[in-house]
Amino acid sequence: MTDTLALLKQRRSVPPQFLAAPGPEGAQLDELLAIAARVPDHGKLVPWRLVVFEGAAREQAAEVVARVFRERNPQASDDQVEFERKRLLHAPVVVAVISRAREHVKIPLWEQELSAGAVCMTMLIGAYAMGYAGSWLTNWFAFDREVLAAFGLAEDERIAGFIHLGTPTAPITDRDRPVMAEIVTRYGA
Numbered sequence: 001m002t003d004t005l006a007l008l009k010q011r012r013s014v015p016p017q018f019l020a021a022p023g024p025e026g027a028q029l030d031e032l033l034a035i036a037a038r039v040p041d042h043g044k045l046v047p048w049r050l051v052v053f054e055g056a057a058r059e060q061a062a063e064v065v066a067r068v069f070r071e072r073n074p075q076a077s078d079d080q081v082e083f084e085r086k087r088l089l090h091a092p093v094v095v096a097v098i099s100r101a102r103e104h105v106k107i108p109l110w111e112q113e114l115s116a117g118a119v120c121m122t123m124l125i126g127a128y129a130m131g132y133a134g135s136w137l138t139n140w141f142a143f144d145r146e147v148l149a150a151f152g153l154a155e156d157e158r159i160a161g162f163i164h165l166g167t168p169t170a171p172i173t174d175r176d177r178p179v180m181a182e183i184v185t186r187y188g189a
């Protein structure tokens with residue numbers, strides 16, 4: 001329990017540029033994905049699914065991002081295109097958490113979408129508990145239907161996050177955290 005608290009108090013994201021191999025793979029990655037799927041889910045709708053980008057397939061995904069970026073930005077330099085291509089290539093493994101929230105008689109869309117966020121955060125925490133680090137990012141291509149179609153998403157599916165996972169290559173500095181007195185009030189006080 002103490003370890004859990006220490007992890008939660010210290011955890012901070014590591015940008016993909018500072019993530020290298022090893023990352024979770026094989027049975028350990030499967031274990032992490034099962035941990036991530038263990039989240040509150042009103043109505044047990046499982047309104048999300050996961051797509052793993054690893055190995056050679058990651059290069060194909062990166063090529064899709066580069067191609068669509070060039071298409072959208074014909075004036076872009078080769079360096080800029082390379083920069084975009086690398087977005088999915090820094091971390092050894094990237095997991096897309098896909099929201100497949102759908103209108104339901106009882107469960108609001110909002111609650112289904114929140115559940116997808118819980119998957120993202122649980123995956124990140126689980127990865128840190130395994131000794132890895134990571135980042136929860138979207139980036140422009142998370143909102144680009146051509147990229148998403150190439151990644152196998154249906155029209156009514158959305159990216160909750162790309163979870164980039166690996167081992168940090170540099171010390172990580174923290175960022176400013178919320179001033180608790182500014183965000184916490186006590187009802188009735």
Ligand SMILES: Cc1cc2nc3c(=O)[nH]c(=O)nc-3n(C[C@H](O)[C@H](O)[C@H](O)COP(=O)(O)O)c2cc1C
Nearest residue numbers: 011012013014015135136137138139140160161175
């Ligand atoms: C849904 C979501 C999408 C995000 N997308 C991006 C992004 O595209 N680019 C970026 O620089 N940060 C993005 N972030 C923020 C990073 O995760 C950020 O580095 C993080 O807030 C650092 O906080 P932490 O150290 O507490 O984990 C996103 C965060 C969330 C929750």
